[in-house]
Amino acid sequence: MTDFAPELPQRTLAERVFDSLRERSSPGRFAGSLVCFFVGLVYVIPLLWVVTEGVKASSDIFSTSPFPHSFRISNFADAWRQFQLGTLFAHTIVITIATVVLSIAFSVTAAYGFSRYRSKLSEGVFVLILTGLMVPPAAIIIPFFLTMRHLGLYNNLFAVILGETAFALPLGILLLRGYIDNIPTELTDAAVVDGASEWKAFRYVVFPLLRPAVATVALFTIISTWNGFLLPLVLLRDTATSTLTVGISQTAGQVGQLSLQFVAAAAVMAVVPVLVILIAARRYYVQGLSAGALKH
Amino acid sequence: MSSSGRAITRRAGALFIAPAAVFFAVFMLLPVIAVIALAFTEWTGFSLGQIAWRGVGNFRTLASDDVFSKALVHTVLFVALSTVLLNVFGLGLALLIHSRVRGHDFLRIAMFLPLAVSPAITALIWQQILGPYGFVNLSLGRSGLGVIHKPIGFLGQPNLAFATLIGVAIWQYSGYNMLLYYAGLQSLPAERLEAAAIDGAGWLNRLRYVVVPYLRPVIAVVVVLNLIGGWKVFELVYVLTGGGPNRSTEVLSTYLFQQAFEFSRVGYASSFALVIIALATVSALARSRISGTVT
Numbered sequence: 001m002t003d004f005a006p007e008l009p010q011r012t013l014a015e016r017v018f019d020s021l022r023e024r025s026s027p028g029r030f031a032g033s034l035v036c037f038f039v040g041l042v043y044v045i046p047l048l049w050v051v052t053e054g055v056k057a058s059s060d061i062f063s064t065s066p067f068p069h070s071f072r073i074s075n076f077a078d079a080w081r082q083f084q085l086g087t088l089f090a091h092t093i094v095i096t097i098a099t100v101v102l103s104i105a106f107s108v109t110a111a112y113g114f115s116r117y118r119s120k121l122s123e124g125v126f127v128l129i130l131t132g133l134m135v136p137p138a139a140i141i142i143p144f145f146l147t148m149r150h151l152g153l154y155n156n157l158f159a160v161i162l163g164e165t166a167f168a169l170p171l172g173i174l175l176l177r178g179y180i181d182n183i184p185t186e187l188t189d190a191a192v193v194d195g196a197s198e199w200k201a202f203r204y205v206v207f208p209l210l211r212p213a214v215a216t217v218a219l220f221t222i223i224s225t226w227n228g229f230l231l232p233l234v235l236l237r238d239t240a241t242s243t244l245t246v247g248i249s250q251t252a253g254q255v256g257q258l259s260l261q262f263v264a265a266a267a268v269m270a271v272v273p274v275l276v277i278l279i280a281a282r283r284y285y286v287q288g289l290s291a292g293a294l295k296h
Numbered sequence: 297m298s299s300s301g302r303a304i305t306r307r308a309g310a311l312f313i314a315p316a317a318v319f320f321a322v323f324m325l326l327p328v329i330a331v332i333a334l335a336f337t338e339w340t341g342f343s344l345g346q347i348a349w350r351g352v353g354n355f356r357t358l359a360s361d362d363v364f365s366k367a368l369v370h371t372v373l374f375v376a377l378s379t380v381l382l383n384v385f386g387l388g389l390a391l392l393i394h395s396r397v398r399g400h401d402f403l404r405i406a407m408f409l410p411l412a413v414s415p416a417i418t419a420l421i422w423q424q425i426l427g428p429y430g431f432v433n434l435s436l437g438r439s440g441l442g443v444i445h446k447p448i449g450f451l452g453q454p455n456l457a458f459a460t461l462i463g464v465a466i467w468q469y470s471g472y473n474m475l476l477y478y479a480g481l482q483s484l485p486a487e488r489l490e491a492a493a494i495d496g497a498g499w500l501n502r503l504r505y506v507v508v509p510y511l512r513p514v515i516a517v518v519v520v521l522n523l524i525g526g527w528k529v530f531e532l533v534y535v536l537t538g539g540g541p542n543r544s545t546e547v548l549s550t551y552l553f554q555q556a557f558e559f560s561r562v563g564y565a566s567s568f569a570l571v572i573i574a575l576a577t578v579s580a581l582a583r584s585r586i587s588g589t590v591t
Contacts, residue, residue: 029395029397029398032392032395032397032399033397033398033399035392035403036392036393036397036398036399036400036402036403037399037402037403039389039403039406040399040402040403040405040406040407041406042467043403043406043407043409043410043467043471044406044409046418046421046422046425046467047409047410047413047421049421049425049431050421053424105315106315106316106319107316109312109313109315109316110312110313110315110316110317112312113304113308113309113310113311113312113313114313116303116304116309116312117303117304117305117306117308117309117310117312117313118303119306119309122309122313125313125317128320128325129316129317129320131580132320132324133524134524134527134576134577134580135324135328135573135576136527136528136530136549136572136573136576137528137530138528138530138548138549138552138553138569138572139328139331139569139572139573139576140324140327140328140330140331140569141552141553141556142331142334142341142552142556142562142565142566142569143326143327143330143331143334143566144323144327145556145557146330146341146562147326147327147330162323163323165319165323166319166320166323166324167324169316169319169320169324170320173316185303198304198305198308199308202312223411223412226414227413227414227415227416227417228414229414229415229416229530229531229534229535230530230531230549230553233531233534234553234557244414245414245416245417245531246416248416248417248420249416249417249419249420249531249535252420260424263420263424264421264424267417267420267421270414270417271412271413271414271417274412274413274414275409275412275413277412278408278411278412279412282408285411286475286479289472289475289476289479290475290476290479290480
């Protein structure tokens with residue numbers, strides 16, 4: 001096509017290909033590729049290491065070969081028993097699901113209220129709740145523990161659920177309110193004029209539109225709750241009643257170096273569910289990160 | 297946008313907000329108030345009748361507590377160093393990925409993966425890798441270099457252990473910063489960089505006069521997020537080193553945990569919580585300073 005306009009000072013295809021090749025192979029870009037590769041390895045090697053370590057025979061655990069000489073998938077079954085992973089998984093799953101449900105129920109309604117009803121008081125409450133984002137769990141763990149023991153909830157999963165929900169609320173409200181602010185009020189106006197209550201207008205008109213934002217909040221809550229540590233460490237008494245993160249790290253401290261392959265296998269099993277969820281939902285994660293940071 | 301439309305009634309607004317507000321008040325606000333009050337008492341945490349008012353006594357004690365001052369210095373150093381390094385690496389690697397050199401996708405995915413890993417598991421994995429008979433020391437020993445006769449005490453030598461802790465924190469969290477900066481770079485007009493390049497600006501000048509000024513609001517937010525996140529450090533230290541060796545990695549949260557739940561000094565440990573809350577509040581207020589705007 002460019003043959004028909006030879007007089008234009010346009011670069012030919014050949015010239016452009018040559019330029020882009022030179023660009024690709026320029027020393028700067030080659031160095032950049034090397035950095036990508038080696039820095040990337042630093043991030044990936046620990047995760048690959050834990051997988052290969054998890055399938056090694058105990059005679060092989062001090063070998064540094066990237067390819068294990070032995071391949072024992074039975075390590076995973078042994079680790080499952082040794083670390084009581086059935087119990088730990090059950091507790092972690094219950095805590096995570098309950099926290100997600102509870103924190104979304106609280107934060108989606110509050111976010112709607114903050115978005116649609118504005119007064120000095122409601123704005124003040126909103127800002128107050130946002131300050132919860134910066135409270136380190138360790139700072140309030142003492143009164144939290146004392147209260148839960150007083151209520152008879154010590155060593156009860158419900159105590160962890162209440163705590164994780166309190167820490168998940170501020171981010172949920174922040175993200176959901178930002179999302180609801182962009183939904184035109186005319187949608188609910190029509191429903192209310194037609195005789196729907198405010199609750200029904202919210203439940204059947206607004207809530208279904210919030211699905212992407214709810215998915216984002218659920219993702220963040222799943223990651224932080226599944227990976228939570230201090231609350232279960234303090235609020236649950238021992239490994240038999242604990243969660244994956246606490247149970248595995250405590251047991252790992254007791255079994256010692258010779259059972260390294262079981263520690264590794266248990267760690268792999270604890271990480272895989274969240275890793276799969278995060279990779280599958282990475283779009284929501286990145287959206288939520290930027291939305292949360294920009295609105296902050 | 298919504299303020300131009302019809303607002304819901306005061307009663308409906310209150311009903312929508314109340315459940316979350318009450319929950320937040322009971323499980324976040326009250327504990328904060330309680331821990332501030334407890335900081336002025338002496339108590340083992342068992343019988344309510346044994347609470348004794350100590351006034352500022354706890355703060356006098358911690359002023360002369362060597363372990364507390366170590367933990368305070370380590371915490372501030374951890375927050376400062378991790379924030380600086382996370383931003384240098386996060387922005388630098390985001391720029392590299394943004395330049396779309398070959399391999400940029402590999403780096404982006406690799407940095408993303410640790411975000412799914414619990415800090416407790418991260419600490420556990422690195423503890424095994426960096427131990428005296430861990431992957432790194434065994435590899436160095438077998439590399440045939442012959443210079444290393446003794447395993448390196450990444451976690452066993454006091455000065456090295458703190459550097460290792462910072463390194464592990466960078467591994468865990470740099471993906472956040474990369475993602476945020478990468479998202480910020482998407483909207484940077486390519487013409488600006490090209491114009492600067494045509495004017496003869498080297499990459500350092502392009503970074504200094506084009507990229508950083510453009511990203512200034514993003515940098516302000518990311519720095520504050522890192523500061524806030526930094527004060528929350530607990531399990532990374534607790535599992536990786538337990539605060540050792542010889543308290544060289546002790547931070548306020550791990551010392552608080554020890555005092556409160558191992559030594560039953562609830563009042564004294566609460567005074568650390570007050571210090572942590574004060575530090576976190578000050579750094580959150582720093583945002584308007586960095587971005588140059590009052591929000």
